[in-house]
Amino acid sequence: MVFENPVIKEILEKYRRIWAIYHASSVLGWDMEVNMPSEGIGERSVAQGELSMLSQKFLLEPEFVELVNKADGIEGLNEYESGVVRVLKREIKIQSSFPPEFVKELSETRSRATAVWKEAREKDDYDKFAPWLDKIMDLAKRAADYLGYDKYPYDALLDLFEEGLTTEDVERMFEKIEKDVKPLLDRILEEGEVPKEHPLEKVKYEREKMEKVNIRILELFGYPLGKRARLDVSPHPFTTEFGLKDVRITTRYEGFDFRRTILSTVHEFGHALYELQQDERFMFSPILGGVSLGVHESQSRFWENIIGRSKEFAELIYPVIKENVPEVAKYTPEDLYWYFNIVRPDFIRVEADMVTYNFHILLRFKLEKIMVNEGIKAKELPELWNEEMEKLLGIRPKNYGEGILQDIHWAHGTIGYFPTYSIGTLLSAQIGEYMKRDIPDFQEKVRNAEFSPIKEWLREKVHKYGSIYPPKELLRRSFGEEVEPEYFVRYLKSKYL
């Protein structure tokens, strides 16, 4: 038993109904993306709103809060019990920061801003969206004020998605990226030895065949399809977990450029594995599940970049792709490898390669930061976006869809979220290097589909801790250091030079 203290036990007993609401809300969210008939949205939104009010209500019930505070004062709790207190105190703090009217205003503004954003993007009419972006940013600043911060309001927003992350952390991280990766990108583009495009991008495939490829890859990984997991389809692939025993990923099928569907599947598998390898004893407790978005993204990026874009993986999956996409027979596993590793500056973040990806995030970070910390207004943004894009990647959007209107995140009101994508990307290379110290031939193992030692290592170093420790502490305990961009730079150099 990991939970022995009677106060903790009482907390967990009361927490169960909150857990149940989270469970239900996750199922409703998954269903909305994967199954829901279009007109179901109105009733579903009302249900989700009511459920989130309920979970907040229960979390903030004085009796429950008192119990958590009481537990916080107890000496000698074990690390699991302390983890429970830590996570609940943080949740209570966040949920109690916002007055109900603010939560309502935020929720309504998000819904309306998202609708406006969709229309604005279709018509490429930024002016429509700009006032809504100002509203969203104003709400973000107010949220930061409610949450409190030491140095910058943006710190409070970053912390919501990645506990303990500060504006200065992110600045340090991107300084290194700009300093080291920018020259690397310029050199790659100049030398022209890394392909900028590949004929395999144009090859068409049948959806049913590609489903077989994805399922085969997941089987090789040991993904427990049908037992504890599913693979479904949605326009924007995602992972969701309803607990320990029901974890679901989605992928997308566009009918061409098959690395998109394969790498999406592999990426989401990484997220899923983090959830599937949690400690069974944490079930129904707040410490079950990945600790932060950045650490979660490190897992998905590890599988996508370190495993999925490796030569050994290309060799492993070449036969099954060839079998299902006959045109691939004209190419070698080496071709497949380079197709997965094209480097080409592109306007669209979600299509970006490993070298350019972080610059997309850097751009968004810079803009979010000046909007939140310095009050820059939405009308100035497109020009700033385009200038920054040109400076970082040497290309200039011809329309808003290629530029500032491409992401849904701002309309959704998620400000301070983007940097976690870069944290995950950097951390994945870092984890790759640590793994090599313990399993020097882990990439050889990929070629032979020996994924068990790789998964075991990830479990021991990351997964089994659930949310016991905050992300920075988890990294220090398991690896002796926090996010360090140097590993990623080394990884890119060894790959591309």
Next chain:
Amino acid sequence: MVFENPVIKEILEKYRRIWAIYHASSVLGWDMEVNMPSEGIGERSVAQGELSMLSQKFLLEPEFVELVNKADGIEGLNEYESGVVRVLKREIKIQSSFPPEFVKELSETRSRATAVWKEAREKDDYDKFAPWLDKIMDLAKRAADYLGYDKYPYDALLDLFEEGLTTEDVERMFEKIEKDVKPLLDRILEEGEVPKEHPLEKVKYEREKMEKVNIRILELFGYPLGKRARLDVSPHPFTTEFGLKDVRITTRYEGFDFRRTILSTVHEFGHALYELQQDERFMFSPILGGVSLGVHESQSRFWENIIGRSKEFAELIYPVIKENVPEVAKYTPEDLYWYFNIVRPDFIRVEADMVTYNFHILLRFKLEKIMVNEGIKAKELPELWNEEMEKLLGIRPKNYGEGILQDIHWAHGTIGYFPTYSIGTLLSAQIGEYMKRDIPDFQEKVRNAEFSPIKEWLREKVHKYGSIYPPKELLRRSFGEEVEPEYFVRYLKSKYL
């Protein structure tokens, strides 16, 4: 606006969170049948248990109950407002009847009895299940005591599923069935003109092709697939609604005997239509949705029996079946019609035809009644089952799987549920006859896929009332009489003689 009284408005505002929990619980239930990976069951059950405790808690909150009682005393509520009070008072009465320990005991006994039943059925070992059936029946009697009743404990259980239904109602209904349908069945079997079996039963089909047939039929019916509705697959077809704009049916594919999948789809469409044609103004209120299991079943049976097993329907769908099951080209639409209307005594209720179906229900009703009202014990049942089966259908089960172990209902603790199947069946013929008075050529319209007037009529007579009136009152208001088996007998005679 249908809801104008301020007290009613306040009730509905407070009801919204209960509605949201029901919505969530329905989505979780649907997902469990259609999607859930097998090991997800443990966490899902816990979540469902917590949600049902929550909805009960909110329904019985003194403030809410007082408000409902207050509304009950108001003069001059309109029929919609009175409907809200009626439904909530009934729900409150039911939910407050059972002490929490009893609910827990019932829920645990159900889970364990279901597990034992599954094993007992696999091993054809009734003795294993018998003590659990006694426990279930004991709980049913205690439930009846908690609920209260005038004459028989079984009345209280019937009322749970079909408001106002009594043991005597059901006895009267079956007396007529036994008296009139039994001789009809004997005559059909004796004369031998109605087929007892058909070569189309053995024809195999491809699942993808049959999916096309089902989708085509649903399109002909005007089922709003993708907009407000879905069709999925589950071993036991069912319908569920998450509100007005998201209604889902399932069907089954065994790969042969295609009338099973087609009639399942048509049957579930009937349930779905009842929900889809509700009054939009009832959204989020307790009067949205079908009023009782019997009336619901009358809608599904109307589409299955009156439409789906008609000559005109066979003519309508013959081409699309032929296109997708080439072997059907050897047969005529008339063959198809008779294949859909075979009469053959069978051990298994869910495979039964229209003539024999009610005898399966009668048998179960007789046994439930004597167990609940007279305390007959489980060990005596198999013999009683087999005797009754022989008396009613002239066949005697060779094992328990063909007999008393075939249904999951008793293990689930649903006692008093079966009679609603017969009510629906009888009522469907009744509705067919009423419809003919208003739309004399409605069956001609089926041939031409003119379903709109049929759907409109059902909306006007049944659907649009939601749960405003109790089932018996709804029938009296719309049709001037309650369930009357005579219509069904006439229908069978005109079809088979």
